[in-house]
Amino acid sequence: MNEYKERVVYQIYPSSFKDSNNDGWGDIQGIISKLDYLKDLGIGIIWLSPIYDSPMDDMGYDISNYKQINPRFGTMADFDKLMVEAKKRDILIVMDLVINHTSTEHAWFKEAIKDIPNNKYRDYYIIKDGKGDKVPNNWDSAFTGTCWKKIDGLDNKYYMHLYCDTQADLNYHNENVILEIEDIMKFWLDKGVYGFRCDVINNIFKTSLQDDSIFKLYNKGEKFYANQKGMFDILKRFRTEVLDKYNCFLVGETGALTPEIGREFLSSRALDMFFEFDHIYADKMSKIPVIKSDFQAKKLVEPIFKWQEAVPWIANYLENHDQLRSVSRYGNEKEFYKETAKMLCLFLLSLKGTPFIYQGEEIGMTNVSDLKLEEVNDCASLSTIKTVQKLLPVSEEKAWKMINETICRDHARTPMQWDDSTNAGFNEGAKTWLRMNNNFDKINVKNEIEDEDSILNFYKRMIKFRNESDVLKYGSFERQIVSNKICSFYRTYKGRRFLIILNFSDDIETYWLKDKLSLVISTYKEDFHLNALPPHFGGIFEVI
Ligand code: GLC
Numbered sequence: 001m002n003e004y005k006e007r008v009v010y011q012i013y014p015s016s017f018k019d020s021n022n023d024g025w026g027d028i029q030g031i032i033s034k035l036d037y038l039k040d041l042g043i044g045i046i047w048l049s050p051i052y053d054s055p056m057d058d059m060g061y062d063i064s065n066y067k068q069i070n071p072r073f074g075t076m077a078d079f080d081k082l083m084v085e086a087k088k089r090d091i092l093i094v095m096d097l098v099i100n101h102t103s104t105e106h107a108w109f110k111e112a113i114k115d116i117p118n119n120k121y122r123d124y125y126i127i128k129d130g131k132g133d134k135v136p137n138n139w140d141s142a143f144t145g146t147c148w149k150k151i152d153g154l155d156n157k158y159y160m161h162l163y164c165d166t167q168a169d170l171n172y173h174n175e176n177v178i179l180e181i182e183d184i185m186k187f188w189l190d191k192g193v194y195g196f197r198c199d200v201i202n203n204i205f206k207t208s209l210q211d212d213s214i215f216k217l218y219n220k221g222e223k224f225y226a227n228q229k230g231m232f233d234i235l236k237r238f239r240t241e242v243l244d245k246y247n248c249f250l251v252g253e254t255g256a257l258t259p260e261i262g263r264e265f266l267s268s269r270a271l272d273m274f275f276e277f278d279h280i281y282a283d284k285m286s287k288i289p290v291i292k293s294d295f296q297a298k299k300l301v302e303p304i305f306k307w308q309e310a311v312p313w314i315a316n317y318l319e320n321h322d323q324l325r326s327v328s329r330y331g332n333e334k335e336f337y338k339e340t341a342k343m344l345c346l347f348l349l350s351l352k353g354t355p356f357i358y359q360g361e362e363i364g365m366t367n368v369s370d371l372k373l374e375e376v377n378d379c380a381s382l383s384t385i386k387t388v389q390k391l392l393p394v395s396e397e398k399a400w401k402m403i404n405e406t407i408c409r410d411h412a413r414t415p416m417q418w419d420d421s422t423n424a425g426f427n428e429g430a431k432t433w434l435r436m437n438n439n440f441d442k443i444n445v446k447n448e449i450e451d452e453d454s455i456l457n458f459y460k461r462m463i464k465f466r467n468e469s470d471v472l473k474y475g476s477f478e479r480q481i482v483s484n485k486i487c488s489f490y491r492t493y494k495g496r497r498f499l500i501i502l503n504f505s506d507d508i509e510t511y512w513l514k515d516k517l518s519l520v521i522s523t524y525k526e527d528f529h530l531n532a533l534p535p536h537f538g539g540i541f542e543v544i
Pocket of ligand 1: 058061062098163199200253321322
């Protein structure tokens with residue numbers, strides 16, 4: 001069955017969704033208490049960011065036990081209850097599968113670094129001798145700096161960590177590792193989950209460990225580990241040995257893609273869909289992502305259109321837990337806050353592929369305007385800030401400004417804003433693990449439910465429209481205009497043709513129409529003329 005092609009996905013970041021026991025952390029019972037809200041929104045699938053046992057150095061993307069629930073989030077009984085309650089509401093649950101690395105607190109890693117003969121677990125990880133007193137090669141961590149850390153108590157041995165230094169990369173040349181992961185997948189699929197979002201999945205197989213060019217600015221080593229044949233073989237094996245026995249799907253997090261590789265993921269059935277990362281540079285430099293640039297609609301829309309044309313199916317998103325808030329990045333938070341949030345919603349939900357909405361996006365949550373370095377929890381920002389200071393070199397204040405404007409993931413991770421009571425109804429007043437965004441008195445679910453013209457109510461309308469529209473679900477894609485002002489595209493299915501028009505500018509724009517159109521849904525309540533599209537207008541028209 002193809003539920004994943006017909007439903008809208010909502011990503012929950014469990015630490016920040018709803019805290020039911022007032023300990024400052026969101027939890028599974030909190031999620032259960034909000035299932036009716038999600039049902040009412042029109043959501044058909046929930047992607048849960050990791051809820052497994054973890055020391056939380058990278059907020060759960062550092063797993064210490066794949067078959068246990070992090071006590072911060074509850075118990076396995078809570079999870080089982082979540083499955084039952086979600087099923088009652090016809091909502092499917094997708095888990096995050098983080099298998100490139102484990103936490104260094106994982107039992108496998110603790111065994112691997114024991115100095116004992118024939119250590120079975122040593123080969124579960126990428127553990128190598130240093131080159132004299134230097135690290136084994138010149139590769140980088142995605143969070144900057146070397147990807148090697150010396151192991152205490154072992155003679156000149158290092159482990160690889162492509163992310164933070166408590167996330168040790170697994171060795172996929174080892175058959176036992178593959179079998180362990182298959183076992184983990186089965187464990188959750190047997191509990192009824194509907195598949196996995198596969199974390200940094202195209203990096204799992206390292207073909208060679210040789211040095212990369214010293215001229216590569218960052219992610220040195222990538223050509224030896226991104227999109228390797230060995231990775232495709234493993235994913236294909238997961239498909240035939242495990243996934244084909246269940247009704248489920250895989251969505252991959254896949255940086256560094258080309259259209260050819262994207263097509264290979266789908267045609268080989270290694271993945272059912274993937275997230276591309278080309279459009280995230282619409283407001284920063286792709287070569288040096290800590291340098292901000294002015295937002296240009298073309299730099300957002302052109303790569304999205306490129307991917308719409310390149311593959312038959314894709315995972316569409318504007319936000320997730322690693323990106324800054326979309327209305328702050330691509331919208332106009334000050335003068336056209338509601339208009340831009342609604343237009344982005346219409347854009348996301350009318351593309352070909354599965355739409356992914358990130359918690360809070362549906363109420364127009366924004367970046368934190370006064371976030372201070374002392375408050376930051378995000379390990380990637382904390383590590384990158386040191387590198388920026390060293391390489392550029394700039395003061396800590398300047399480096400923080402750069403990080404804050406471009407990559408600081410905490411902007412998207414502040415607790416969900418449910419109402420205007422203490423801590424926005426996220427909990428009952430206990431100190432939250434990450435500070436609240438102060439604008440919750442205005443931006444919150446309760447206010448928006450009451451306001452007929454709110455962003456939330458527009459999301460509801462738009463999701464309902466998509467859920468019921470064969471043209472949006474199954475239609476083909478054809479680009480029309482890409483500019484920094486107007487962008488437009490067609491979706492066509494069985495003789496019905498929609499034209500989607502977006503005005504990215506703060507001004508009234510003229511759209512020179514060639515087709516005869518009738519308005520189906522738009523972000524504006526008031527009447528308008530097509531040759532005078534209001535600022536940040538978004539609309540779907542039927543071509544007649
Ligand atoms: C992915 C996750 C991110 C995490 C990283 C390492 O990019 O989305 O949050 O830090 O992988 O697991």
